[in-house]
Amino acid sequence: MRTTCPLDCYDACSVIYKDNKLIGDTTHPFTNGYLCPNLHSYHVEKTLQNASYRGKKIELNYAIKILIKKLKQYQNSKNLYFKGGGNFGMMQNITGEFFSKYGAYFTKGSLCDSAGEAGIIRGRGKNYILSTNQIAKSDVVVVWGRNIDTTNSHMWNIIKDKTLIVIDPIKTTIAKKAHIHLQITPRSDFELALLFSRFAYLEEMIDYECIKKHNADFDEYLDFLQSYTINGMLKKTDISVDKFMKALTAFKDKKVSFLVGVGVQKYTNGSDVLRAIDSFALSIGKFGVEGCGVSYLGSSMLGFDNPFDYHLKKVAKPNIKFEEFDLVFIQGANPLSQMPNSNKVRQGLEKSKFIIYFGLYKNETSKIADLVIPACSFLEKEDVRFSYGSEYIGIMPKLKELTHGISEYKLTKKLLKKFKFEAIKKPSKIIKQVIESNSNFKNHLIMSKSYNTIPQIESFEFIEDSEDTSKIYQEEGFYLVTPKYRYSLNSQFKTATHIYIPKNLNIENEEIVEVSSKYGTFKAKAKVCDSLRDDCIMIYSGTKGVNNLTPSTLSDEGFGACYQEVKVTIT
Ligand SMILES: Nc1nc2c(c(=O)[nH]1)N[C@H]1C(S)=C(S)[C@@H](COP(=O)(O)OP(=O)(O)OC[C@H]3O[C@@H](n4cnc5c(=O)[nH]c(N)nc54)[C@H](O)[C@@H]3O)O[C@H]1N2
């Protein structure tokens, strides 16, 4: 039987479930039979078997009774519904159906991609991606702050024969394979994008026809570009003029796609970075034409009817003050590990009166929760998933009888009934309606109609102002880079343990070191890594303790997390 990987990942792999095993689906044109180590870990990772209340095992039904009692006891306006990305299925959002009627606070923004998305929306209105067909038609592919080899591994087959340009402060596996690697200073992508545009103008690469077609104002943009000095920008990016010019001229008269990841926007100016990258691509005519464009983490349900689009009272996610809520319902998330500024998160959660954790695994957050409700696996419930990196949609039928835990749908149904709210439709009906609202079907494949043709935008607004008030450049210390790890999916599965340090520090492998920032400290064994710039320290996302070091600052736009808006020292 066919299903789809539920994990929060660009690829949304098609999976065959046979004899209790998850196997790659060789008939899928994009994911093509390969499954990464994370889904293999799904087989073996021990799930929560029981509900518990203040550390004591209890029956599931009793746990739900306690939940209902507490929801009635506390005022709805002092309650928070907090959902993470542990399972990317659409039906995960169904719990919102109850919490919206009940009147709890929701969250806005994200720990992930919302700063960048805000910049894209401001420039071109919609955050669409490039379909795999379009990327396949490119001559040049720019991998910009995306760790393809680890987080988007199926893309390699499509881009391996292209002229490959990688922009990343770390010499990642894909950077080692690239024709040109621009190993820039972290947080200098904005300047790099402006430099590209400025030199494109000097090199007569500007596509005035494309600019006119999109009603964009190039003169104003040029004024903005000229308000920065070339030397200042080059200095900030710290790349050689020679390499930079090689990259720029590679775009001349070629089909170019830009695959941009979250790496460029874990900063306060994240939205401006994406807008500046879009602005450059449009200025040289790489928009709305074959094999060209900028593909970020796209709005995955673009063009589909979204039954779970709630417009309610919301608090920004990355800097939530948990202490302001009496009851916090946490679903599919591990905020104590994954939110920035863990010390602040812990203090806030400790002050909140009642915490419910509804998840699949035991983790940092489940350990401090008052009530733990075990979820069931994706094989035991019906769902569908969209992708933020390709046009494919994956069905997730129920393939296995429930052994323990409860699905999001069943829990919601019970809560709606207890509170005498209107019942909801069955998952199969909701899923069918959503899929039919915007899909093409070809044999067993389902694809978004939004990518039938090359998406066109009506108008575009170049970036024409930017107020970057960050003081990080003046601060002493190393940049902290926290990319994703191959063997963990954020905090799930085999999380990384080391602090990766540059060669010049006179610290040996496995020596215990302490890294400190304004927000906290983190101690672990060192690993000397020759892929790092001298001014960077790398700790993978998911490493227990990394977010002691990170700030809960919000991005200037989009309510995004700014994990890398920090300098650290090491002893
Ligand atoms: N194996 C695995 N796969 C995953 C995940 C996982 O945890 N593990 N997580 C999933 C999730 S939730 C997401 S959002 C996606 C994200 O996947 P990606 O978009 O690939 O995000 P990251 O790995 O965080 O960072 C990407 C790259 O940005 C680089 N980078 C860091 N700072 C900068 C900078 O200032 N400028 C530039 N140009 N580059 C920078 C990093 O070195 C890294 O190589 O991956 C998904 N896939």
Ligand SMILES: Nc1nc2c(c(=O)[nH]1)N[C@H]1C(S)=C(S)[C@@H](COP(=O)(O)OP(=O)(O)OC[C@H]3O[C@@H](n4cnc5c(=O)[nH]c(N)nc54)[C@H](O)[C@@H]3O)O[C@H]1N2
């Ligand atoms: N320093 C640093 N921190 C980061 C990042 C970074 O780059 N650097 N990246 C950020 C990003 S991009 C993201 S997306 C976040 C992710 O952070 P989270 O959304 O907190 O994701 P996970 O750590 O994967 O935790 C998800 C939990 O979901 C639960 N779960 C899994 N399947 C199901 C299910 O079917 N139902 C229910 N109810 N629960 C389930 C599991 O128990 C798991 O522990 O982390 C962010 N944190």
Ligand code: SF4
């Ligand atoms: S985590 Fe990503 S690459 Fe791995 S199996 Fe799932 S969808 Fe595929």
Ligand SMILES: [Mo]
């Ligand atoms: Mo993410």
